Amino acid sequence: MNASEPRTILEARGLGRRFGGVVALEDYALTLREGELLGLIGPNGAGKTTAFNLLSGVLRPSTGRIRFAGRDVTGWPTHRIARLGIARTFQNVRLFGDLSVLDNVMAGLHARWGAGLVATALATPGQRRREGEIARRAQAALDFVGLGALAGRRASDLAYGQQRLVEIARAIATEPVVLLLDEPAAGMNPSETDALADLLRRLHGDLGVALVVVEHDMRLVMGVCGRIQVLEGGRLLAEGRPEEIQRNPAVIAAYLGSRRGAEHAHAG
Ligand SMILES: Nc1ncnc2c1ncn2[C@@H]1O[C@H](COP(=O)(O)OP(=O)(O)OP(=O)(O)O)[C@@H](O)[C@H]1O
Ligand SMILES: [Mg+2]
Missing domain, CATH: 3.40.50.300 (P-loop containing nucleotide triphosphate hydrolases)
Known part of the structure; x- marks a missing residue:
C-alpha cells in the first residue's frame, strides 16, 4: 500500500x-x-x-x-x-422559516450536542457559556459560506439559493x-x-x-x-x-x- x-x-x-x-x-x-x-x-x-x-x-x-x-x-x-x-443536507430545504438565520444554524448544534430549549431556559452559568460558544461557532459557519451579514434575518426572507447555503452552514458548524x-x-x-x-x-x-x-x-x-x-x-x-x-x-x-x-x- x-x-x-x-x-x-x-x-x-x-x-x-x-x-x-x-x-x-x-x-x-x-x-x-x-x-x-x-x-x-x-x-x-x-x-x-x-x-x-x-x-x-x-x-x-x-x-x-x-x-x-x-x-x-x-x-x-x-x-x-x-x-x-457525518453531516448532511437534504434535497428540499428544511429550515425554520420564522427563526433567524443564526438560530437555524444553532439548532443544528443543539441537535448534535443534545442541549434543548429546557436546558436553555434553566440555564446555569456553564450552560450560558456553552450557548455563547454555540452562537460563535454558528456565526463562523455563516461567515464561511458568505452569509455572515445575514445572521439576524428571518430565514424565510432569504432567497432560495441563500437558504440552501444556510443548510450547508448548519451542517459544517458541527465540524463534520x-x-x-x-x-x-x-x-x-x-x-x-x-x-x-x-x-x-x-x-x-x-x-x-x-x-x-x-x-x-x-x-x-x-x-x-x-x-x-x-x-x-x-x-x-x-x-x-x-x-x-x-x-x-x-x-x-x-x-x-x-x-x-x-x-x-x-x-x-
Ligand atoms: N420512502 C420511500 N418509499 C418508497 N419508495 C421510495 C422511498 N424512497 C425512495 N423510494 C424509491 O426508490 C427509488 C430511488 O429513489 P431516490 O429518492 O433514492 O432517487 P434519487 O436518485 O435521489 O432521485 P432524484 O434525482 O429524483 O432525487 C425511486 O424509485 C423511489 O421512488
Ligand atoms: Mg434525490
Whole structure:
C-alpha cells in the first residue's frame, strides 16, 4: 500500500434498500478517502438520496455494511452517526422559516450536542457559556459560506439559493469529517452556483472535509469533483474521473445524453 495515499474514512459494501417490491438501491459500494470530493450522479429515481439516507442513518439498509472512521456503523441511528462526524443536507430545504438565520444554524448544534430549549431556559452559568460558544461557532459557519451579514434575518426572507447555503452552514458548524450534500445547487442561479463551487473547493481544500455531492448540474460536478460515481436504477453504472465519466458510452446513454439534450432545449 502507498503510504502517502489518504486513508479511507467512509466505506460501504453491498449496500441495498428495498421499499416493498421496489429496489431503491442494490449492491452499492463506496470507498471515500479523507478529504476527497466525490460526485454522485444519475437520473431521477436512481437511488442517490437513498444512498445518503443509508449512509447518514436516516434509513436502515436491507443489505450490506457501512464503516466510518474504522467502526462498523451499520444500522446506527442518525444522531449517533452525526455525533461521530457525518453531516448532511437534504434535497428540499428544511429550515425554520420564522427563526433567524443564526438560530437555524444553532439548532443544528443543539441537535448534535443534545442541549434543548429546557436546558436553555434553566440555564446555569456553564450552560450560558456553552450557548455563547454555540452562537460563535454558528456565526463562523455563516461567515464561511458568505452569509455572515445575514445572521439576524428571518430565514424565510432569504432567497432560495441563500437558504440552501444556510443548510450547508448548519451542517459544517458541527465540524463534520464527512459531508453529504443532496443537490446543493438546485434552485441556484449561475453566479450562486459558481460561488457554491468555490465553497466546495474551500471545504475540501482548506478544511479537509470529505464530501459526497449529489448534483444534476454537470458543469458543477465535472468542475469540482475528483471522482464520480454514476447510479442508474439503483445500481452503480460507472465510477471514475470526470473525463472518464464524460466519455463513458453507458453513462452517456443512460444519463448525460439526455441531460445534454435538455440543456440544448433550454438554450433554444
Ligand atoms: N420512502 C420511500 N418509499 C418508497 N419508495 C421510495 C422511498 N424512497 C425512495 N423510494 C424509491 O426508490 C427509488 C430511488 O429513489 P431516490 O429518492 O433514492 O432517487 P434519487 O436518485 O435521489 O432521485 P432524484 O434525482 O429524483 O432525487 C425511486 O424509485 C423511489 O421512488
Ligand atoms: Mg434525490
